[in-house]
Amino acid sequence: MIERLRVDFWTLVMVLAVAVLGMLLIWPLSSIFAASFIDNTTREPTLGNYARVLGQPYFQVALGNSLIVGVGGMLGAMLLGVPLAALTARYVIIGRDFLATLAVLALVSPPFIGAYAWIMMLGRNGFVRLLLEDMGIDAPSIYGFFGIILVFSLKFYPFVFLLASSSLRTINPSVEEAAEGLGAGPWRRFFGVTLPLVFPAVSAGALLTFVLSLADFGTPAIVGGNVRVLATTAYNLFTSEMTGNPGLASATSVVLIVLSLVVVVLQRASVRRRNVAGNLIRKSLPKQLGPLASVAAHLVCYAIVLASSLPSLVVMYTSFRKTSGPVFKPGYGLDSYERILREVPHVIGNSATYSLLSVALIVVLGSLIGYLVARGESRVAGWLDSALFIPYIVPGVVLGLAFVVTFNVKPIEITGTATIIVLMLFIRRLPYSVRSSAAILKQIRGSIEEAAVSLGASPARAFMKITLPLMLPGIVAGALMSFITAINELSSSLILYVGRTMTMPVRIYLSVLDGEFGTAAALSTILLVASGAAVYAVHWVSGRNESAFV
Amino acid sequence: MARVDLRRICKSYPGVTALDNVELVVEPGEFFTLLGPSGCGKTTLLRTIAGFNRQDSGEILFDGTRIDTMPAHLRNIGMVYQDYAIFPHKSVADNVAFGLAMRRVARSEIESRVARALDVVQLGGLATRMPHELSGGQQQRVALARAMVISPQILLMDEPLSNLDAKLRVELRDDIRDLQRSLGITTIYVTHDQEEALVISDRICIMQGGRVHQVASPLDVYGRPATLFVASFVGSMNVFDGLSVGPGGEVTIGAATRALPALAGRAEITLAMRPEDVILSRRGEEAGEAIEIEGTVDKVTYAGREAFYRLTCGDGPRLLAHVSRPDQGRLASVGDRLPVALPLARLHAFDPAGGRRVELRP
Numbered sequence: 001m002i003e004r005l006r007v008d009f010w011t012l013v014m015v016l017a018v019a020v021l022g023m024l025l026i027w028p029l030s031s032i033f034a035a036s037f038i039d040n041t042t043r044e045p046t047l048g049n050y051a052r053v054l055g056q057p058y059f060q061v062a063l064g065n066s067l068i069v070g071v072g073g074m075l076g077a078m079l080l081g082v083p084l085a086a087l088t089a090r091y092v093i094i095g096r097d098f099l100a101t102l103a104v105l106a107l108v109s110p111p112f113i114g115a116y117a118w119i120m121m122l123g124r125n126g127f128v129r130l131l132l133e134d135m136g137i138d139a140p141s142i143y144g145f146f147g148i149i150l151v152f153s154l155k156f157y158p159f160v161f162l163l164a165s166s167s168l169r170t171i172n173p174s175v176e177e178a179a180e181g182l183g184a185g186p187w188r189r190f191f192g193v194t195l196p197l198v199f200p201a202v203s204a205g206a207l208l209t210f211v212l213s214l215a216d217f218g219t220p221a222i223v224g225g226n227v228r229v230l231a232t233t234a235y236n237l238f239t240s241e242m243t244g245n246p247g248l249a250s251a252t253s254v255v256l257i258v259l260s261l262v263v264v265v266l267q268r269a270s271v272r273r274r275n276v277a278g279n280l281i282r283k284s285l286p287k288q289l290g291p292l293a294s295v296a297a298h299l300v301c302y303a304i305v306l307a308s309s310l311p312s313l314v315v316m317y318t319s320f321r322k323t324s325g326p327v328f329k330p331g332y333g334l335d336s337y338e339r340i341l342r343e344v345p346h347v348i349g350n351s352a353t354y355s356l357l358s359v360a361l362i363v364v365l366g367s368l369i370g371y372l373v374a375r376g377e378s379r380v381a382g383w384l385d386s387a388l389f390i391p392y393i394v395p396g397v398v399l400g401l402a403f404v405v406t407f408n409v410k411p412i413e414i415t416g417t418a419t420i421i422v423l424m425l426f427i428r429r430l431p432y433s434v435r436s437s438a439a440i441l442k443q444i445r446g447s448i449e450e451a452a453v454s455l456g457a458s459p460a461r462a463f464m465k466i467t468l469p470l471m472l473p474g475i476v477a478g479a480l481m482s483f484i485t486a487i488n489e490l491s492s493s494l495i496l497y498v499g500r501t502m503t504m505p506v507r508i509y510l511s512v513l514d515g516e517f518g519t520a521a522a523l524s525t526i527l528l529v530a531s532g533a534a535v536y537a538v539h540w541v542s543g544r545n546e547s548a549f550v
Numbered sequence: 551m552a553r554v555d556l557r558r559i560c561k562s563y564p565g566v567t568a569l570d571n572v573e574l575v576v577e578p579g580e581f582f583t584l585l586g587p588s589g590c591g592k593t594t595l596l597r598t599i600a601g602f603n604r605q606d607s608g609e610i611l612f613d614g615t616r617i618d619t620m621p622a623h624l625r626n627i628g629m630v631y632q633d634y635a636i637f638p639h640k641s642v643a644d645n646v647a648f649g650l651a652m653r654r655v656a657r658s659e660i661e662s663r664v665a666r667a668l669d670v671v672q673l674g675g676l677a678t679r680m681p682h683e684l685s686g687g688q689q690q691r692v693a694l695a696r697a698m699v700i701s702p703q704i705l706l707m708d709e710p711l712s713n714l715d716a717k718l719r720v721e722l723r724d725d726i727r728d729l730q731r732s733l734g735i736t737t738i739y740v741t742h743d744q745e746e747a748l749v750i751s752d753r754i755c756i757m758q759g760g761r762v763h764q765v766a767s768p769l770d771v772y773g774r775p776a777t778l779f780v781a782s783f784v785g786s787m788n789v790f791d792g793l794s795v796g797p798g799g800e801v802t803i804g805a806a807t808r809a810l811p812a813l814a815g816r817a818e819i820t821l822a823m824r825p826e827d828v829i830l831s832r833r834g835e836e837a838g839e840a841i842e843i844e845g846t847v848d849k850v851t852y853a854g855r856e857a858f859y860r861l862t863c864g865d866g867p868r869l870l871a872h873v874s875r876p877d878q879g880r881l882a883s884v885g886d887r888l889p890v891a892l893p894l895a896r897l898h899a900f901d902p903a904g905g906r907r908v909e910l911r912p
Contacts, residue, residue, distance in 0.1 A: 445633055445635065447631040447632075447633055447635035448635045448636075448637060448638075450600075450602055450622075450629070450631075450635065451629060451631060451635040451637075451693070451696075452637070452648065453601075453602075453622045453623045454600055454601075454622060454623070454625075454627050454628065454629035454697075454706075455623075455628075455648050455649030455652055455696065455697075455700060456623050456624075456626070456649050456652035456653055456700065457623055457648075457652050458621070458623050459621075459623070461623075461652070462623075465648075466637055469639050470638065470639055
C-alpha cells in the first residue's frame with residue numbers, strides 16, 4: 001500500500017525532536033558523565049575524581065555550602081511567598097495587581113544583578129551600611145551565607161507566591177465553609193483543609209527554588225566571599241589555567257545533578273500521593289479584614305514586594321550616577337551609558353541576536369514538541385516529556401561545561417562561536433516553551449482537530465489551520481518567557497563566551513568583579529528594561545494571568 | 551449514500567478488548583444506532599470507521615471498496631461530536647466552509663452551499679456570528695451543517711445530544727432525524743440513551759464489552775430482546791433469575807406453578823417481563839393465559855401520567871409494575887395486597903448460561 005509508505009508529519013517531528021535532544025542534551029551530558037571517570041593526568045578510567053569530590057574537605061565544604069544555600073534559599077522564599085499568597089488570595093489587599101506585577105518583575109531580573117545591588121547597599125562601602133554606621137548600627141556583612149540566602153529569598157519567592165496563589169484561587173470556598181460548618185476553627189481549617197490542598201503547589205514552588213538556588217552561579221560568585229558552592233567550584237576547576245581539571249569538574253557537576261534529581265524525585269513522590277483535583281464551582285471572594293489586621297496585612301505584603309524590587313531600583317538609580325571605578329562621585333549623567341557604547345557596543349547586539357535567534361528556534365520546535373507531549377500517545381512522546389525535564393535540573397554551569405567538553409573536537413567543533421551560545425540558550429529554555437504549548441493544548445479539545453481532519457484537512461494542515469492559531473497566545477507567552485531567561489543567562493555563557501561573543505550578563509559580571517559599578521549598572525538597566533518590556537507583553541498576551549510566568 | 555460493511559473488526563488496548571469480532575452491515579440511507587453502556591466499544595467502533603483509530607484486524611468497506619487503509623482526511627466522512635468541536639476562532643460561516651475549502655471548491659460555490667446548509671439547520675441569520683455567541687444547541691447545529699455540507703458518503707455522530715438540556719435534546723433529535731431522512735444520508739449514530747435510540751433509529755445495534763448483542767429494528771429490540779443484557783438495558787425489565795424447570799417444563803413463580811412446554815428438558819431458565827405488561831387485577835379475558843399470584847405493595851412511585859408499584863410476592867420475587875393513568879382514588883398504598891397476573895404471551899425467557907433468548911412459542 002502506498003499509504004503505508006508515506007511518512008506522517010508528526011513522525012518526522014518526533015524524529016527531529018529526538019535527534020535534537022539527543023545531540024544537545026543526552027550526548028553532552030553523557031560526555032561529562034564519561035569524563036568524570038577519567039583521570040586527569042593518566043587518562044585512565046578511575047573512580048578517583050568521585051573519591052576526591054566526596055572525600056576531600058575542599059569539596060565536602062562546597063557540598064555542604066551548596067546544601068545550606070539551597071535549603072536557606074528555599075526556606076526564605078517560602079517564608080516570603082506563602083504569606084504573601086495567602087494574604088492576597090484571601091483578604092482585600094489594595095493594589096494586589098500592582099504587587100503581583102512587581103513580584104514578577106523581581107522574578108525576571110537576573111539574580112546576579114540583585115547580588116550586586118545588595119553589595120552597593122550593604123557592601124564594604126555600601127550606602128546603606130554607611131548610613132547605618134552613622135546611626136551607630138553595625139550592619140551584617142553581605143558577603144557570605146547571609147548575602148547569598150538574602151538574594152535567593154528575595155529573588156525566588158515569586159515562584160512560591162505565584163504557584164501558591166493560583167492554587168489557592170482554585171480551592172472551592174465551599175470546602176472551607178464545609179469545614180467551618182463541621183466545627184473547625186480558623187487554625188484547624190487552615191492546617192487541616194487549606195494547607196493540604198495547596199501542598200502540591202507550594203512544594204513544587206519550594207522544589208523549584210531549591211533547585212534554582214543550588215544551580216545559581218552568579219550570586220555566590222559575586223556575594224559569596226569565601227563561601228564556595230558546588231557551582232562556583234566546578235567553574236573554577238574547569239577554568240583556572242594552572243589546575244584546570246575537567247575530570248574533577250565533571251565529577252562535581254554530576255554530584256550537583258544527582259543532588260537536584262534526588263530532590264525532584266522526592267517532591268514528585270510526595271505530591272503523587274496527594275493529588276487532589278480542584279473542583280471549582282464557586283470562586284472565592286477576598287474578605288475584608290478588620291482595620292488593625294488590614295494595616296498589618298498591607299504592611300507585610302508591601303514590605304516583601306518592595307524589598308524584592310529594591311535591588312532593581314538601586315541599579316537603575318546608580319546607572320545615572322557619575323562614577324570612577326567603584327567610587328560614586330557627585331552628580332548625575334549618562335556617562336555610564338556613553339562608556340558602554342564606546343567600549344563594548346557589541347555585547348548589546350550579541351545579547352539581542354543570540355536571544356532572538358534561540359527564541360525563534362525554541363518557538364518552532366517547542367510548539368511542535370509541545371503538541372507531541374500533549375497529544376501523543378506513543379512511548380516516545382512520554383520519553384520526550386521526561387527528557388525535557390533535564391534542563392530544569394542541570395545547572396547552567398554544568399551544561400556549559402558539557403558543551404565545551406563535547407563540542408570542542410570533531411565532528412562538531414564549534415567552541416568559541418556564536419552558534420554554541422545560541423544552541424545552549426535554545427536547549428536550556430526549550431522546556432519552558434514546550435510546557436506552555438502543552439498546557440494550552442490541553443485546553444483545546446482534541447475533537448476540534450479531529451473535526452478538521454474529518455472535513456478533509458491532512459493532519460499537518462489541521463494543525464496549521466486550526467490548532468496553531470488557537471495555541472498562539474500560549475506560544476507567544478512562552479516565547480517571551482524564553483526571551484527573558486535567554487537574555488539574562490549568565491552561567492553557561494560565562495563558560496562558552498570568547499571576547500567576540502560576549503553577552504551583557506557576562507560583561508556585567510566581569511565589570512562587577514573589576515569594580516566597574518557604573519557600566520555594570522547601565523548594562524543591568526538595559527537588561528531590566530528589556531525584561532520588563534517582555535513581562536508587560538506577556539501580561540498583555542495572556543490577559544493578566546501571573547501564573548504564565550511559572 | 552453508501553453501504554457500510556464492517557468485517558470481523560477486532561481492537562484491543564492493553565488489558566481491554568474494545569472490539570471483539572464485530573460484523574455489521576449498514577444499508578444505504580439507513581439511520582443506524584450503536585447503543586450500549588459506556589465502555590461497550592461503540593465510540594471505538596465509530597472512531598475506527600472515521601479513521602481516528604486503527605483496528606487490529608478486520609476490514610471496513612464503503613460500497614464494496616476498502617477504506618480502512620485510507621487516512622482519515624481522505625475518507626469523506628461527516629462527523630458530529632458530543633462537545634460540538636466547533637472551531638472557536640472561526641465564524642459560523644467559516645466553520646461550515648472549512649471542509650469545502652479543503653476540497654478546493656470555488657469561492658462562489660462555497661458561499662451558496664454554506665448559505666443553503668445554514669438554512670437547512672435553521673441558522674440562516676447567524677452566518678457572521680462567532681461560536682462563543684451561540685448556545686450549545688446552535689453550536690451543534692453549526693456542527694451538523696459543517697458535516698453535511700461536504701456531501702459525505704456517511705455521517706457519523708458521537709452522542710451529539712448528550713451535552714444539551716432535555717428540551718433542546720428532543721427538538722434537535724427530531725430535526726436530525728428529519729434532515730437525515732430528507733437527504734437520505736447513511737448515518738451511524740452513537741448513544742448510551744436507549745430512549746433516544748428507539749426514537750431516532752431505523753435499526754439499533756446493542757453492544758456490550760466490545761461484542762454485538764443484537765442488531766434489529768427498535769420494535770424488535772424492545773419487544774423481542776435477543777439477550778438478557780438487551781432486555782435489561784433497553785427499558786426496564788423484571789427478571790426472575792435461574793428458576794428451576796420441572797420435567798414437563800414446569801416453572802414456579804411465587805405461589806404459582808405453570809407448565810411451559812417449550813422449556814421441557816431444561817434444568818434452569820431465566821424469565822422476564824416488562825413492568826407495563828404486569829396486570830394488577832384478576833386476569834381479564836384479553837390477557838389470555840397468565841401466571842397468577844398475589845403481591846404486597848412495598849413502595850409507590852407516582853410520576854403524574856404514570857405510577858410504579860414495587861411488590862413482594864410472598865417468599866417469591868420482587869417485581870415492578872407499571873400503572874398508566876393513575877388517579878387519586880385508585881392509587882394503592884404501601885401494605886395493600888393486590889392480585890398480580892403475568893400474561894404468558896408477554897413473558898420473555900433467556901438461557902441462564904449464555905443469556906440468549908429462548909422462544910416460548912413456536
